[in-house]
Amino acid sequence: MTTEPQDLGLDHQPYSWIAMSSFRFSKVAIIQSLDPGEFETGTELGQSIEGLRDDDVVVPEVELINVKGRDEFLHAVEKLTIEAQQSDIAPILQIEMHGWEDKSGLAFPDDSSLTWQELSDPFARLNKATGFNLLVCMSACFGGHSLSFVKPDGPSPCFGLIGPTHSVSPSELLGGFRSFYRELITTLDVNAALAKLHAHKLQEGGYINITAEQWFFWIADGYLKTYCTQERLQARAKAITDQIKNEGKALNDAQLAAVAQLGKTLATNFLNRRFPTFFMVDAIPENTARFGKSLTEAKQEVADFMAAKK
Secondary structure (H helix, E strand, O other): OOOOOEEEEOOOOOOOOOOOOEEEEOEEEEEEEOOOOOOOHHHHHHHHHHHHHHHOOOOOEEEEEEOOOHHHHHHHHHHHHHHHHHHOOOEEEEEEEEEOOOOOEEEOOOOOEEEHHHHHHHHHHHHHHOOOOOEEEEEOOOHHHHHHHOOOOOOOOOOEEEEEOOOOOHHHHHHHHHHHHHHHHHHOOHHHHHHHHHHOOOOOOOEEEEEHHHHHHHHHHHHHHHHOOHHHHHHHHHHHHHHHHHOOOOOOHHHHHHHHOHHHHHHHHHHHHHHHHHOOOOOOOOHHHHOHHHHHHHHHHHHHHHHHOO
16 A cells, blocks of 8 residues: 655754755655675565554555665666656655765675765656655665765755764664654654654764755855855956956946945855756746745845855
């Protein structure tokens, strides 16, 4: 039995998403890739989720997908993408495998691998197919570092990401995600589920949980700190004024005002360009309204940043 997609409001609570929108899910897809003889945490997690039916809980479809290497992994993601396009499912993607100790990506039993960057496009296609509702749960060592798969000029690979920051034991992750899914499916409260996850303390490090909206704020912050420093803005303002003077003209009041607002104008224009691509507005027009508050708040951060520099 498959449940109808559930809409989850995201509030500000301990360990909560810093987000203003919601996401929906109708399936849990567990991709498992472990060495022969290893404890199959993905199998155990799937059985734990299925076991919630014994308590008369409405449980979404659970699909366990075993893969041996990168090609089978990418094929599984593509298959989920086609399924989402054709049947409007919205899976949570649970990844049960090993992560490289250099924090660069996923390691497979057949000695193949995938870097976080190589996951960006396949995940973005799946995210698009789900209507920008893809939650990725990385049950892999250093899985939280997969947040580096966000491309500077590309769409967001997922709506949200959860993963550990350090090397962890399989039993630690299994215990945490069991509690996460039990709370999420029973209450449909993602923030309560995150609190349950974080309550399972890891021996080393902790969990990263982040949404696309937080990424967008980080992108804005990075642009400001890189391209809107006092030195850069002064250099650009000087280039503009020198060009006008070289043309034998004097700056009028409007031009002086434009130079004074240069940083705010540059950053705001950057956000206006980045927003539609990052949130896939062309393919999902409703995302303009769904994530519009994030754009407004990012622009306010720009205004506050520039005001503080005066």
